[in-house]
Amino acid sequence: MNARLLPLVATLVIFLVAYAICYAQYPVMLSTRVIGNLLTDNAFLGIVAVGMTFVIISGGIDLSVGSVIAFSGVFIAVMLRDTALHPMAVFAMLLVLTTLFGAAMGATIHLLEMPPFIVTLAGMFLARGMAYVLSIDAVPITHDFYDQMQSMYWLMPGKGRLTLIGGLMLVVFIVGIGLAHRTRFGMNVYAVGGGANTAALMGVPLGRTTTAIYAFSGLLAGIAGIVFSIYTSAGYSLATVGVELDAIAAVVIGGTLLTGGSGFVAGTLIGVLIMGLIQTYIIFDGTLSSWWTKILIGMLLFAFIVLQKGLVWTTGKKRAAGG
Amino acid sequence: MPQSDASQPLLRARGVRKIFPGTIALDGVDFSLEAGEVHALLGENGAGKSTLIKCLTGAYRRDGGDILLEGEIINPKGTIDAQAYGIGTVYQEVNLLPNLTIAENLSLGHQPTRFGMISVRDMNRRAREVLANYDLSVDVTRNLGSCSVAVQQVIAIARAVTLSGKVLILDEPTASLDSHEVGMLFDVIRSLKQRGLGIVFISHFLDQIFEISDRLTVLRNGRLVGTETTSDIDRLRLVNLMLGRELEEEIRPHGKDHTATGEPRFSFTGFGRKGSIAPFDLAIHSGEVVGVAGLLGSGRTETAEVLFGVSHHDSGVASRGEGTDLHLKSPRDAIAAGFGFCPEDRKTDGVIADLTVRENIALALQARIGWMRRIPDREQRAMANDYIRKLDIRTPDAEKPVGLLSGGNQQKVMLARWLATNPSFLILDEPTRGIDVGAHAEIIRLIEDLCAQGMSLLVISSELDELVAYSHRVIVVRDRHHVAELVGNEITTDNMVSAIAAPEKETVI
Numbered sequence: 001m002n003a004r005l006l007p008l009v010a011t012l013v014i015f016l017v018a019y020a021i022c023y024a025q026y027p028v029m030l031s032t033r034v035i036g037n038l039l040t041d042n043a044f045l046g047i048v049a050v051g052m053t054f055v056i057i058s059g060g061i062d063l064s065v066g067s068v069i070a071f072s073g074v075f076i077a078v079m080l081r082d083t084a085l086h087p088m089a090v091f092a093m094l095l096v097l098t099t100l101f102g103a104a105m106g107a108t109i110h111l112l113e114m115p116p117f118i119v120t121l122a123g124m125f126l127a128r129g130m131a132y133v134l135s136i137d138a139v140p141i142t143h144d145f146y147d148q149m150q151s152m153y154w155l156m157p158g159k160g161r162l163t164l165i166g167g168l169m170l171v172v173f174i175v176g177i178g179l180a181h182r183t184r185f186g187m188n189v190y191a192v193g194g195g196a197n198t199a200a201l202m203g204v205p206l207g208r209t210t211t212a213i214y215a216f217s218g219l220l221a222g223i224a225g226i227v228f229s230i231y232t233s234a235g236y237s238l239a240t241v242g243v244e245l246d247a248i249a250a251v252v253i254g255g256t257l258l259t260g261g262s263g264f265v266a267g268t269l270i271g272v273l274i275m276g277l278i279q280t281y282i283i284f285d286g287t288l289s290s291w292w293t294k295i296l297i298g299m300l301l302f303a304f305i306v307l308q309k310g311l312v313w314t315t316g317k318k319r320a321a322g323g
Numbered sequence: 324m325p326q327s328d329a330s331q332p333l334l335r336a337r338g339v340r341k342i343f344p345g346t347i348a349l350d351g352v353d354f355s356l357e358a359g360e361v362h363a364l365l366g367e368n369g370a371g372k373s374t375l376i377k378c379l380t381g382a383y384r385r386d387g388g389d390i391l392l393e394g395e396i397i398n399p400k401g402t403i404d405a406q407a408y409g410i411g412t413v414y415q416e417v418n419l420l421p422n423l424t425i426a427e428n429l430s431l432g433h434q435p436t437r438f439g440m441i442s443v444r445d446m447n448r449r450a451r452e453v454l455a456n457y458d459l460s461v462d463v464t465r466n467l468g469s470c471s472v473a474v475q476q477v478i479a480i481a482r483a484v485t486l487s488g489k490v491l492i493l494d495e496p497t498a499s500l501d502s503h504e505v506g507m508l509f510d511v512i513r514s515l516k517q518r519g520l521g522i523v524f525i526s527h528f529l530d531q532i533f534e535i536s537d538r539l540t541v542l543r544n545g546r547l548v549g550t551e552t553t554s555d556i557d558r559l560r561l562v563n564l565m566l567g568r569e570l571e572e573e574i575r576p577h578g579k580d581h582t583a584t585g586e587p588r589f590s591f592t593g594f595g596r597k598g599s600i601a602p603f604d605l606a607i608h609s610g611e612v613v614g615v616a617g618l619l620g621s622g623r624t625e626t627a628e629v630l631f632g633v634s635h636h637d638s639g640v641a642s643r644g645e646g647t648d649l650h651l652k653s654p655r656d657a658i659a660a661g662f663g664f665c666p667e668d669r670k671t672d673g674v675i676a677d678l679t680v681r682e683n684i685a686l687a688l689q690a691r692i693g694w695m696r697r698i699p700d701r702e703q704r705a706m707a708n709d710y711i712r713k714l715d716i717r718t719p720d721a722e723k724p725v726g727l728l729s730g731g732n733q734q735k736v737m738l739a740r741w742l743a744t745n746p747s748f749l750i751l752d753e754p755t756r757g758i759d760v761g762a763h764a765e766i767i768r769l770i771e772d773l774c775a776q777g778m779s780l781l782v783i784s785s786e787l788d789e790l791v792a793y794s795h796r797v798i799v800v801r802d803r804h805h806v807a808e809l810v811g812n813e814i815t816t817d818n819m820v821s822a823i824a825a826p827e828k829e830t831v832i
C-alpha cells in the first residue's frame with residue numbers, strides 16, 4: 001500500500017473503533033439524530049479545519065482563525081443591529097474582508113520571508129482586537145432571516161436532522177477535497193509543502209500560491225464565523241478562543257504531517273468527527289468531567305505524532321535501502 | 324535540420340555578469356546555442372557553469388548582459404517564464420519533490436485538465452508514456468521519495484524534456500546514472516537534436532562530452548575561455564583550456580608493489596544485514612586501499628553503511644587487530660573506533676548548507692572530541708585554511724556558508740571534514756563524483772598519499788579506471804553479494820567488468 005495513505009487509514013480505524021465502543025455502550029449513538037447533532041455542533045470547527053489543512057500541507061500554520069471567527073460574529077451582529085443591510089450583504093462584505101485579511105498575511109509571509117507562526121500570531125491579536133473595538137459585550141442577533149436559516153434542515157431517515165450549517169460543512173469538505181487533489185492550486189500547495197525552493201525551481205509560483213493559501217484559510221474562517229453566528233445567534237468578542245488549536249489538532253489527528261507536504265482533507269473530516277465523538281460520549285456518560293475531552297484529544301494527538309515520526313523514519317529507511 | 328532563423332542562434336547570452344558578495348561568478352560571458360546542436364559547457368568546480376544556467380533561465384537575477392531567444396531579447400523572471408519560452412532545465416541540485424508521486428512530479432504546473440479539474444487518469448497515462456521512452460517501468464503513482472537517486476534523476480530529465488519546446492538544459496545530469504542509463508539518456512538527446520532542439524549539457528565526464536557534444540564552451544573563474552567545435556579539439560587541449568595549465572598526468576597507474584601481509588588492522592567476519600547486503604568477510608590492513616566496484620544499487624553503498632553503523636548489521640562480528648571485539652552499533656561507535664565515512668549523497672547526508680566552510684570542516688572532529696571541549700577558533704581557522712589549500716576548495720574565505728559554494732566544492736568540503744578527524748580507516752563513497760578533472764587527479768593523489776601515511780581506505784567508485792589506479796584490492800559487488808575479490812595484477816578494468824556482469828548483464832534499478 002502507498003505509505004502516504006497510512007495515516008489516513010489509521011485515523012479511519014480509530015474512528016470506527018471509537019464509534020464501535022460508543023455504540024456498544026449507547027446503541028442510540030448510531031442514530032441519525034446523534035449524527036446530525038455531531039455535524040451541526042462541529043460545523044464551524046470543520047470549516048476552519050479545511051482551511052487549516054491546506055495551510056499545514058503547505059508547511060505553514062494559521063493561528064489567526066479563532067480570532068477571525070470571533071471578529072466575524074461581532075461584525076455581523078453589530079452590522080445587523082446598526083444598519084438595515086440584509087444579512088446576505090453583510091456576509092458578502094465580511095467574506096471579502098476576511099479573505100483580504102488572509103491574503104495580506106500570506107503576502108507578508110512570502111514577501112518578508114517571515115515565519116507563518118509569527119505573522120499569523122500578529123493576525124490573531126489584530127483580529128481579536130478589532131472584535132473588541134466593535135463591541136466588548138456580547139451582541140445578540142435577532143433577524144427573521146436568521147430564524148429561517150436556523151430552522152432549515154433536511155430530515156434524514158431515522159428522524160435525524162441535517163441542518164443548514166451541518167450541510168454547509170459537508171459541502172466545504174467536498175469542495176476542499178476537489179481543490180486539494182484535482183486542481184493545479186492544490187498540487188502547488190503539496191509542492192510548496194514538499195520543499196519551497198525546489199517547487200520554485202519547478203515553476204510553482206510561490207508568492208501567488210502562499211497568498212492564495214492564507215486567503216483561502218481567511219475565507220473559510222469567515223464562513224465559519226457566519227456558521228458560528230447562526231449556531232449561537234450572537235456575536236461575542238471573547239468567543240472561540242483557542243479554536244485555531246482545535247483545528248490544528250483535528251488536522252493532525254486526520255493524518256496530515258505537521259512538517260508539510262502530506263495529508264488529506266478527508267482525513268481532517270474524520271479528525272473533526274473523532275473529536276466530536278469524544279465530546280458526545282462524555283455528554284452521554286454524564287458523570288465524566290468535560291475536561292476528559294481535552295485529555296483524550298491530547299493523548300490521541302500524541303499517538304499521532306509518534307505514528308508520523310515512525311512513518312517518516314521507515315520511509316526514510318526504505319529510501320536509503322533503495323539507493 | 325529545422326531552423327527558425329538561419330542567421331540567428333537559438334539562444335544567446337551577451338556579456339552576462341553575475342556578482343555574489345565576495346565573488347564575481349560571471350564576468351561578461353558570451354554564449355550561443357544553435358538549434359539542433361548539443362553544446363557542452365565545461366569548467367572547473369566553481370567556474371560559473373551552474374550560475375550561467377541559472378541566469379539564462381531567470382532563476383538568478385543577473386547583474387548585466389542580455390539574453391536573446393531567436394534574436395529577441397527575453398527576460399525570464401523565473402523558471403515559469405523560462406518554461407513558457409520553451410526552455411526546460413534540470414538544475415544540478417536534484418529538483419523534484421519527494422512527497423509527490425512520479426506522475427505528479429512529471430506534470431506539476433502543466434497537468435492535463437478537464438473543465439478545470441486535473442484528470443488523474445490522463446496524468447498517469449501520460450507519465451507512463453513519457454517514461455516508456457526511458458525504458459523505465461515503474462509505478463507512476465509511487466511517491467518519488469521512495470525511488471532510488473538514479474530513477475529520480477531519470478525522472479527529472481524526463482520532466483525537463485517534456486517542458487522544453489526549444490531548449491533543454493542539463494546540469495550534470497549523469498552524475499548518478501550508470502552506463503546503461505547514460506546510454507538511454509544519450510539516445511533521447513540525439514532524437515531531440517534531430518527535432519531541432521538546442522541542448523546545453525554540463526558534465527565533468529570528458530568521455531561523455533566527446534561522445535555527445537557538437538560544440539563546447541569553456542569557462543574559467545567566471546570568464547569565457549573559448550568556444551570550440553568538439554571534433555577539432557583533443558582531450559589534452561581541452562583540459563588545458565579548463566585548468567589554464569598542464570595537468571601533470573590525468574591518472575597515474577600505481578605501482579602494485581604493496582602486498583597486504585601481516586595482521587589486518589580491522590577485520591569483519593560474516594558482516595551483513597538482511598535485505599541490504601549479504602554477509603561478507605573483509606580484512607583491512609594498514610596502508611591499504613580496498614576498492615569496491617559494482618552497479619548502482621548492487622549493494623556498494625550498503626556495504627559502506629553497514630561498516631560505519633549507519634544501518635545496523637544483524638550478523639557478524641568486527642574486531643580490531645588480533646581480536647579485540649569492536650561494537651559498531653552506530654556511527655558514533657564507528658567514529659570512536661577511528662572510522663570516517665564520506666557518503667555519496669552530499670545533499671541529504673552531507674554538508675550543512677548554512678554553516679560556514681570552517682564550521683563544516685570542524686564538525687566531525689568536534690563531534691569526536693566531544694562538544695564540551697570546543698576547538699579554539701584559531702585552530703579551526705588554521706585547519707580550514709590548510710584543507711582549502713590542499714584540496715583547492717574555491718571559496719573567497721573560510722567563513723562563507725557552504726551552501727553558496729559550487730556543487731563540486733561542497734564535495735571537497737565534505738572530504739576535508741573527514742580528513743580532519745585523521746581516521747585510521749576512511750570510507751569514501753564516490754569521492755570524485757561531480758569533481759572537475761584537475762581536482763579529480765588531486766583527490767586520487769590524496770588517496771595515494773593517505774595510504775602511504777598508513778591510513779586504510781575503502782573507496783567505492785563507478786569509475787573503474789580510477790579503481791585500477793589506486794586499489795590494492797578490489798571487491799566486486801553484485802545483487803547485494805560480494806562476488807569477487809581481485810588482488811594485485813588481477814585488477815584490470817576488464818576483469819572488473821566481467822565480474823560485475825556475470826552471469827548475465829542485468830540492469831538494477
Ligand SMILES: Nc1ncnc2c1ncn2[C@@H]1O[C@H](COP(=O)(O)OP(=O)(O)OP(=O)(O)O)[C@@H](O)[C@H]1O
Pocket residue numbers: 343344346347348366367368369370371372373374375415717718727728729730731732757759
Ligand atoms: N547563491 C550564491 N551565493 C554566493 N555565491 C555563490 C552562489 N552560488 C554560486 N556562488 C559562487 O559562484 C561561483 C560559481 O559557482 P557555480 O555553482 O556556477 O560553479 P559550477 O561551475 O557550476 O561548479 P561545479 O562544477 O562545482 O558545479 C562559485 O565561486 C560559488 O561559490
Ligand SMILES: [Mg+2]
Pocket residue numbers: 372373374415494729730731
Ligand atoms: Mg554546478
